[in-house]
Amino acid sequence: MTLSSALLQRRESSAAVTFPPRRLYEAGLSWAAAAAWLANAFIILRWPDLGDWGRGPECAYFGGALVVLLSLSGALRLFGVEKLVRLRRATPWLLALGLFFSIWEATTAKLGWLPQPFFPPPHAIVEVFTDDWRKLLESVVASVKLELLGFVLGASAGFVIGVALGRSKLFGYWVHPVLRLIGPLPAIAWLPIVFFAFPSSWSASIFLIGLTSGFPVAVLTWSGVAGVNTAYYDIARTLGASRWFLIFKVAIPAALPQVFVGLFMGLGASFAVLVTAEMMGVKAGLGFYLQWAQGWAAYANMYAALIVMSAMCTSLVTLLFKLRDRVLAYQKAELQW
Amino acid sequence: MVNAAAARVANVSRELDIRGVSHSYEYRGAELPVLEDIDLRIRQGEFVALLGPSGCGKSTLLRLVAGLEPPSAGELVFEGAPISGPHPSRVIVLQDPTLFPWRKVAANVALGPEARGVLKRERARIDETLQLVGLANFADAYPHQLSGGMAQRVALARALVNDPELLILDEPLGRLDSLTRLTMQGEIVNLWRRAGFTVLLVTHDIEEALLMATRIVVLSERPASIKADIRIDKPYPRHRGDAELVARRQEILELLGFAAAW
Numbered sequence: 227m228t229l230s231s232a233l234l235q236r237r238e239s240s241a242a243v244t245f246p247p248r249r250l251y252e253a254g255l256s257w258a259a260a261a262a263w264l265a266n267a268f269i270i271l272r273w274p275d276l277g278d279w280g281r282g283p284e285c286a287y288f289g290g291a292l293v294v295l296l297s298l299s300g301a302l303r304l305f306g307v308e309k310l311v312r313l314r315r316a317t318p319w320l321l322a323l324g325l326f327f328s329i330w331e332a333t334t335a336k337l338g339w340l341p342q343p344f345f346p347p348p349h350a351i352v353e354v355f356t357d358d359w360r361k362l363l364e365s366v367v368a369s370v371k372l373e374l375l376g377f378v379l380g381a382s383a384g385f386v387i388g389v390a391l392g393r394s395k396l397f398g399y400w401v402h403p404v405l406r407l408i409g410p411l412p413a414i415a416w417l418p419i420v421f422f423a424f425p426s427s428w429s430a431s432i433f434l435i436g437l438t439s440g441f442p443v444a445v446l447t448w449s450g451v452a453g454v455n456t457a458y459y460d461i462a463r464t465l466g467a468s469r470w471f472l473i474f475k476v477a478i479p480a481a482l483p484q485v486f487v488g489l490f491m492g493l494g495a496s497f498a499v500l501v502t503a504e505m506m507g508v509k510a511g512l513g514f515y516l517q518w519a520q521g522w523a524a525y526a527n528m529y530a531a532l533i534v535m536s537a538m539c540t541s542l543v544t545l546l547f548k549l550r551d552r553v554l555a556y557q558k559a560e561l562q563w
Numbered sequence: 564m565v566n567a568a569a570a571r572v573a574n575v576s577r578e579l580d581i582r583g584v585s586h587s588y589e590y591r592g593a594e595l596p597v598l599e600d601i602d603l604r605i606r607q608g609e610f611v612a613l614l615g616p617s618g619c620g621k622s623t624l625l626r627l628v629a630g631l632e633p634p635s636a637g638e639l640v641f642e643g644a645p646i647s648g649p650h651p652s653r654v655i656v657l658q659d660p661t662l663f664p665w666r667k668v669a670a671n672v673a674l675g676p677e678a679r680g681v682l683k684r685e686r687a688r689i690d691e692t693l694q695l696v697g698l699a700n701f702a703d704a705y706p707h708q709l710s711g712g713m714a715q716r717v718a719l720a721r722a723l724v725n726d727p728e729l730l731i732l733d734e735p736l737g738r739l740d741s742l743t744r745l746t747m748q749g750e751i752v753n754l755w756r757r758a759g760f761t762v763l764l765v766t767h768d769i770e771e772a773l774l775m776a777t778r779i780v781v782l783s784e785r786p787a788s789i790k791a792d793i794r795i796d797k798p799y800p801r802h803r804g805d806a807e808l809v810a811r812r813q814e815i816l817e818l819l820g821f822a823a824a825w
Binding site: 463465466 | 725
């Protein structure tokens with residue numbers, strides 16, 4: 227037996243005892259994340275708060291649950307058991323969050339390094355969710371109602387205008403210059419006059435949200451309709467299509483991918499108007515809640531409202547994407563001959 | 564009186580009559596003549612191929628026959644009535660299948676009946692026609708899932724489902740691979756022989772014209788005028804090696820100015 231083959235054999239036999247490096251690394255990551263959350267729990271429970279904030283223990287217990295799960299996941303990984311796979315995929319994030327919350331707790335509630343009351347500790351924000359959820363819920367319902375009403379009205383108007391611009395020269399002659407003039411103007415600029423001209427700040431806000439979302443929808447619908455392959459029209463006309471058929475069964479379906487780009491842009495732009503309108507005049511909604519929280523220097527409430535607002539906006543965008551994927555399903559059919 | 568009316572009805576010949584048609588487009592402020600004084604009479608049931616150099620105005624002539632534009636001068640008469648616009652009795656199939664990507668194959672074929680508001684009555688016809696072009700199994704597919712030849716078959720079905728008197732084909736096989744092309748040449752001839760409609764085919768493939776048409780009209784360079792009108796009385800299926808067809812081919816090549824090259 228040569229020296230090299232002896233070495234090879236040794237390496238093989240030792241591999242049976244030790245764990246593969248990849249598994250070791252992932253198990254270590256899980257335990258590091260568990261350690262971070264354990265530290266977070268200890269910081270919350272054993273280190274006295276400088277101020278008066280609630281829900282600390284609850285946060286610590288939640289962290290404790292994560293510690294148990296992460297430790298278990300690490301052990302399972304080490305022995306190659308394919309369980310808790312989703313938790314494993316989230317482990318790097320959980321490690322980062324554990325460290326982040328620990329530092330956040332320490333620098334706010336415990337050391338007071340960050341100026342108060344502007345930077346409340348995480349468990350103060352949790353307290354807002356557990357103790358003021360009713361008001362947050364009312365606010366988000368009011369916001370969604372206002373947003374959807376304004377968006378649906380504005381987007382519908384924009385869509386009709388866009389189709390008409392794409393199909394009628396006369397309509398274009400009169401409407402195009404107006405669109406050029408008014409469209410790019412930020413809707414907020416109308417605030418001073420709109421709150422006076424409308425019967426309520428609520429209806430004024432619907433108008434502003436509609437204006438903001440309607441413009442991109444109009445422009446993109448128009449460009450979509452104008453860009454329809456003219457051969458589609460030729461084919462449809464020789465098959466006996468009427469003017470209405472050309473609009474509803476040719477122009478609009480062909481333009482829909484563009485329309486959805488416009489809807490997405492309009493929705494994004496309308497969020498800014500929604501919050502501004504709620505801060506300036508409407509006495510309900512998340513924007514109003516933000517304003518109110520700031521007035522009372524209740525910054526934990528403000529952060530909680532920001533979190534809810536972000537969830538609301540993301541959900542609405544996701545909803546729009548779901549709708550698009552459904553309507554434009556034909557673009558995604560796989561299997562080709 | 565009565566006799567005269569009856570005579571007129573009998574006289575309504577089932578034919579396409581192109582009378583002194585000229586056409587021009589505006590291009591950079593100048594008139595660009597495309598067709599010049601075209602006189603062509605096509606009887607019901609003929610299979611006419613239009614051959615000519617590329618860009619000579621063949622497709623323009625088809626657009627006029629389809630009624631998609633009015634001619635600058637002259638008149639087109641179909642079955643006794645002047646052509647004033649598109650009509651489902653004269654359907655067109657383009658080089659690009661131009662299927663509507665958001666409609667499944669069956670819905671694309673249903674386009675004509677749907678546009679004319681007779682979809683309910685013609686439901687069965689759609690399946691029949693898909694069967695006719697060999698795509699009954701693909702009714703639920705989307706156009707982008709189809710190969711080029713299949714897509715063109717769907718386009719053909721979309722035209723045929725309307726029972727056209729005149730099938731206008733604008734280089735329908737131009738973009739297909741050569742084997743699919745051969746197959747579809749045979750298929751189109753079979754469909755034509757079975758249904759008895761008139762075909763007006765634009766192609767730049769002399770062999771295709773010789774294999775398919777009963778009559779070949781050779782056009783000149785733009786502005787197009789008729790250079791020759793050649794009758795091909797050969798039974799189907801034809802063979803490309805056939806001595807008469809080879810001779811005709813030589814004749815047409817010479818007409819198109821390629822005598823030396825071959």
